[in-house]
Amino acid sequence: MSTATPSRQPVTGTAAAPRTRRPLLLDLYGTAVGKKYAMAISGIALMGFVLFHMIGNTKMYLGAVELNEYAEFLKKLLYPLAPKESVLWILRAGLLGMLALHLHAAWSLTVLNRHARSVRYQSARDYQEASLASRSMRLSGIVVLLFIVWHLLDLTFGVVNTVGADGEFVRSEVYANVVRSFERWPVALFYVVANLLLGLHLTHGAWSIFQSLGWNNPRFNAWRTAFARGFAAVVVIGNISFPIAVTIGIVSV
Ligand code: HEM
Incomplete structure (x- = not known):
């Protein structure tokens, strides 16, 4: 009598698909859960940037010297241990990478959701809530992306900024x-x-991060809502105060 285990055929078409060896992280990123993790981790990095960028910009309330010195300080991070601007460029590359990952994960999750949900949610209330949140996320995300393009052309490259006294945009x-x-x-x-x-x-x-990482215990749902709203409020109030301060003349040249 043979003791060999009888060979079993794969039960699904997916299981029968040839498996190519990929790095673990890429394999994980191939799943919806992996993409949600990528979305959450890149989101945390981008949140860190907007918070520190806003805090740094409050130096404009202390005057031109302080803000310009702060920009110079960022260029000189770890200088002379590391060459001037090298750390800043590493941070910029990380930021760009996180933004690219955030956008790619958002786009591919949208594609996955479209394929997966051929039947609408049966609960009218759930469906409306989900679609309102996701629609506003996409719209606000696109506007923020367009804003970043304008913002770099405005304050980094000076392409759409008005020129200085000598008729030139001076970056520093x-x-x-x-x-x-x-x-x-x-x-x-x-x-x-x-x-x-x-x-x-x-x-x-900021609210979804907890959901994506699986930290959605009802015991701290109220706390995470408060955190998300509080974080957004601090960043927004700080950021909109700058154009308002210039418009009403609190900050001027
Ligand atoms: C009213 C609010 C804001 C002000 C006053 C402001 C100001 C500035 C300034 C002055 C620079 C150029 C710094 C330099 O060249 O040394 C800059 C760069 C930048 N800002 Fe903003 N910013 C604001 C909001 C934002 C927001 C909301 C974002 C992102 C969503 C953002 C993303 C960036 C990025 C990615 C850079 C380029 C950083 C680099 O090249 O190192 N900024 N910002």
Whole structure:
């Protein structure tokens, strides 16, 4: 009598698909859970950036010297141990990588959801809540992305900024660049609107992080809502205060 285990055929088409060896993280990213983790981790990194960027920008309330010195300090992080601007470039590369991951995960989760949900949710209330949140996330995300493009052309490259006294955009004159930009009321208004939408995005996003990472115990649901709203409020109030301060003349050249 043979003792060999009878060979079993795969039960699904998926199981029969040839398996190629991929790095573990890529394999994980291939699943919906992995993409949600990627979304949450990149979201946390981007939240860290917007918070510290806002805190750094409050230096403009101390004057031109303070804000310009702060920008110079960022360039000199770990200098002379590391070459000037090297740490800043590493941080920029990390930030860009996190943004790319966040966008890719968002896009591929949307595609996955569309394929998976051919039948609508049966509960009308759940369906409405889910669709409102996800629709506003996509819209606010796209506006924030367009804002970032404008913002870099405005304050980093000076392409859409008005020129300085000598007719040239001087990158290191951060304070003057910000004031000149916000002195144009349509630009100030755009910054306010974009940052309000950033706030909406952060409120939903910061709340969803806990869901994505599986930390959604009902015992701290009220706490995570408070955290998400509080975080978004701090970033938004800080950010919109800058164009408002220039418009009403509290900050000027
Ligand atoms: C009213 C609010 C804001 C002000 C006053 C502001 C100000 C600035 C300034 C002055 C710079 C150029 C710094 C330099 O070249 O040294 C800058 C760069 C940048 N800002 Fe903002 N910012 C604001 C909001 C935001 C928001 C909401 C985001 C993202 C969602 C953002 C993302 C960036 C990025 C990615 C850079 C380039 C950083 C780098 O090249 O190192 N900013 N911002």
